[in-house]
Amino acid sequence: MKDFAGKFAVITGGGTGMGRELARQLVAAGCNVAICDVSAKAMAETKRLCESEKLPQGLRVTTHVADVSIEAHYTRFRNELIEQQKTDRIHLLFNNAGIGGGSSMIANTRAQWERTFNICWGGVYLGVRTFLPLLLKADEGHIVNTSSINGFWATVGMGVPHTAYSAAKFAVKGFTEALIIDLRLNAPHIKCSVVMPGHIGTSIVSNSRKVQSGTERLNPDDIVQARQRMKAAGIDTALMSDEDIQNVAVERARAFRDEAPMTAAAAAKVILDGVKADRWRILVGDDAHRLDERVRQTPERAYDRDFFESFAAEVGWRLS
Numbered sequence: 039m040k041d042f043a044g045k046f047a048v049i050t051g052g053g054t055g056m057g058r059e060l061a062r063q064l065v066a067a068g069c070n071v072a073i074c075d076v077s078a079k080a081m082a083e084t085k086r087l088c089e090s091e092k093l094p095q096g097l098r099v100t101t102h103v104a105d106v107s108i109e110a111h112y113t114r115f116r117n118e119l120i121e122q123q124k125t126d127r128i129h130l131l132f133n134n135a136g137i138g139g140g141s142s143m144i145a146n147t148r149a150q151w152e153r154t155f156n157i158c159w160g161g162v163y164l165g166v167r168t169f170l171p172l173l174l175k176a177d178e179g180h181i182v183n184t185s186s187i188n189g190f191w192a193t194v195g196m197g198v199p200h201t202a203y204s205a206a207k208f209a210v211k212g213f214t215e216a217l218i219i220d221l222r223l224n225a226p227h228i229k230c231s232v233v234m235p236g237h238i239g240t241s242i243v244s245n246s247r248k249v250q251s252g253t254e255r256l257n258p259d260d261i262v263q264a265r266q267r268m269k270a271a272g273i274d275t276a277l278m279s280d281e282d283i284q285n286v287a288v289e290r291a292r293a294f295r296d297e298a299p300m301t302a303a304a305a306a307k308v309i310l311d312g313v314k315a316d317r318w319r320i321l322v323g324d325d326a327h328r329l330d331e332r333v334r335q336t337p338e339r340a341y342d343r344d345f346f347e348s349f350a351a352e353v354g355w356r357l358s
């Protein structure tokens with residue numbers, strides 16, 4: 039797809055981060071955009087930012103509260119889109135919504151684990167199921183599924199388990215790669231891409247906590263786990279109060295957003311350029327490219343401490 043003008047795009051998780059920046063850049067290119075998110079407030083800000091540039095006449099930006107892990111929400115979103123955007127077809131589907139958390143099979147509850155998995159994997163699967171009929175009706179279409187570097191490397195560092203997110207992101211990658219042939223055979227006017235970002239500066243750390251537990255603050259179980267992780271990393275937390283641990287979490291979320299090697303806007307540009315160039319495999323960020331090479335070169339070493347430490351030093355990561 040060489041040109042987004044006059045097209046219709048769906049973006050899940052359009053309230054903040056990369057979803058918001060995709061919306062802004064698509065609208066600037068003359069594309070109608072329908073976004074969904076669990077946060078109406080965040081979507082209102084995305085809409086305001088999209089409309090702060092004068093929209094071409096007739097261009098529509100609509101917002102829809104929907105949880106991508108729930109099929110009935112998706113169905114409502116699709117029906118609202120058809121009515122409000124006055125279209126029975128779409129050209130672009132960005133399955134972007136995602137959260138972290140629920141990282142351990144042992145330390146987390148089943149509900150926490152499945153919340154992350156059902157959003158990161160289920161949200162992508164249901165997104166394709168729900169919107170495929172509208173993509174099939176268009177003259178050309180493109181499905182863009184956001185995985186992660188955790189779609190080919192199942193860790194974010196030695197001291198942190200990462201099972202739910204990694205399992206979901208591997209699933210998104212495998213599903214999208216398998217879709218390439220399925221679409222080629224059964225709907226050749228539709229293309230697809232898997233997006234694998236490295237570290238991008240967004241509020242995903244605090245947003246994930248909000249979606250998991252309804253508040254940005256750590257709950258008592260989170261505090262126990264944070265103390266255990268810090269202890270494993272050689273930090274003595276005996277003299278730290280629970281409020282001190284809360285403050286560490288706030289600082290970690292801030293640093294993730296503000297000290298990343300790439301902004302959400304730059305990431306969105308890489309994604310849209312990848313779609314225009316018809317690339318099915320879109321790595322986002324220098325760290326993602328380097329990690330992809332390293333994991334291919336020495337897969338058996340991918341979960342060794344020295345692999346992580348030398349990679350983190352090479353790309354300047356200070357994540358764990």
Ligand SMILES: NC(=O)c1ccc[n+]([C@@H]2O[C@H](COP(=O)([O-])OP(=O)(O)OC[C@H]3O[C@@H](n4cnc5c(N)ncnc54)[C@H](O)[C@@H]3O)[C@@H](O)[C@H]2O)c1
Pocket residue numbers: 050051052053054055056057074075076077080104105106107134135136137157184185186187234235236237238239240241242243245246249302
């Ligand atoms: N930031 C990174 O470093 C990074 C790296 C690799 C992959 N990713 C992936 O990129 C995508 C976008 O993440 P981001 O970094 O822009 O995060 P973000 O938190 O800024 O944006 C994600 C949006 O999704 C929304 N959301 C969460 N759960 C939802 C649900 N159940 N239904 C609907 N909306 C929901 C959030 O409210 C938020 O607005 C995610 O899939 C994430 O896993 C991010």
